[in-house]
Amino acid sequence: MKQDGDGDLDALVRSRIRGLRSALGMSLDDLAAACYLSPSTLSRIETGHRRISLDQLTAIARALGTSLDALVESGDADVVIRPRHDAERGMTTWTLRHEAGPGGTTVAKMRIDRPVAGPDQLKAHPGFEWFTVLSGTIALRLNERLILVEAGEAAEFDTMVPHAFGSKGGPAEILGIFDHGGRRTHLRKLD
Template sequence: MTQGDGDLDALVRKRIRGLRAALGMSLDDLAAACYISPSTLSRIETGHRRISLDQLTAIARALGTTLDALVESADADVVIRPRHEPERGVTTWTLRHEAGPGGTTVAKMRIERPVPGPDDLRAHPGWEWFTVLSGTIALRLGERLILVETGEAAEFSTMVPHAFGAHEGPAELLGIFDHDGRRTHLRRLPE
């Protein structure tokens, strides 16, 4: 079932009112920040006035959000499904993905493959962070082999040639990857 125009319109109005309240802004505060009269903003929130694109853009900016976030459909799939890659020994759940060169991706990964050898290390600009949820991750950073156990975390410059894998059985991690790390470790995500 798709969301009708009336439903989306009502949802956008609820989001505006909800964000305004969450930020502790009065109608007057938001109206001043958007250069809209308080009475016009009130009629927008209550559905008694149509919202123009320029008003919606100004409201989004004043609320510290994006136009996309205000008009996003509520019908989006909320279930995060794993992507199995048996040939790589990895299963990935992409929890959050921000596209573009400055974006980051948060992913849970189940690693079953051992750490690649010294000849298979990769380097790229940026930093990576991960915390081990279960098992032990073997992190190869240049000449060093570091064991990161359950409950521990690692942060490192990805300019150092690196790779990671499971140590003595499967391991799970929660990682934050920048643009280049996402392409190297997660693969097949939209840019």
Template sequence: MEQEVEVDVLIRQRIRGLRLARGWSLDALAARCYLSPSTLSRIETGHRRIALDQLVPIARALGTSIDQLVEPGEDEDVVIRPHPSSHPGMTTWLLSPERALRGTTVAKMRVTPEHRYDPDDLRVHPGREWFTVLSGTARLQLAERTIVVAEGEAAEFSTMVPHAITAVDGPVEILTIFDHDGERAHLHPDRPGGGERA
């Protein structure tokens, strides 16, 4: 029973927090989910039970899912302790847990000039990738285009374009976000279709 009460309180906090994060008044959210402002206020403050038929339109209006609203707030270790994975010219630290939400993986990569790519064997996979340069300078090869990305700059691109990331004049450190296909292609050389190239 106590756990049920804790989840109930958490749901109410999430509804209020998401509403405030969007800058919406009670009236604005109530209009979007077809509830009265007073009903919504009583839901947020715990003076009214939350019914499933109310939770569905509230979640939809807030741009989330019921699963995310009712997900228990587990007391888990939030610190990620990455272990380096090295290949010639490249070291990778995974900065997101394996159970990462929405199928994305965050990684820090250190690429040295020893890391080379074969122009005839650039990586291609569905999706998009994003990275920012933490230090050094990166060379992003997109098919025939060569783009230099300096420290503090970021790049986002379609991964259906043949691509590779290398270092310019010394090591480069990047923070990158991969979708599921990008993670498989770049971080798991032992899986079919995988490889260590950035």
């Protein structure tokens, strides 16, 4: 698997194989049988005494229940999640996870320091949203209803109901799961 002298990536992949196997409670014999390799071949792959071919790597990834991409992606990605502050909208967002695709969701921590919108400013879109309040109080407006959600409480609602949320009595922090419509509405800057 070494290409252009990239020993760091090679070592990272071998370490991931060994770590995943161990985390799954699989012995060398278990993994070797699952990917149709001999235990000695797998041991030499893990220790760096044997080159990994693409077909072996594919079989190993499948046996470990992961993707080839997950085994070989670079380990030098930025691990720090930086906040995105939007003073105009009164919120700071940390995007913790984003899954692309039609059924994907976004998980974000948000610090909200704005009042809830009035009934004439509500938005609706297909999907569902869920959030839990980490600190402070969130005012959630669903049509004409105003619901106060306190720290330690959570809310889930159909987003086809016109809605908006803001903080009450000072800043509030939430951890939310948003579908793509919710991500567009709540996490992206308005044009």
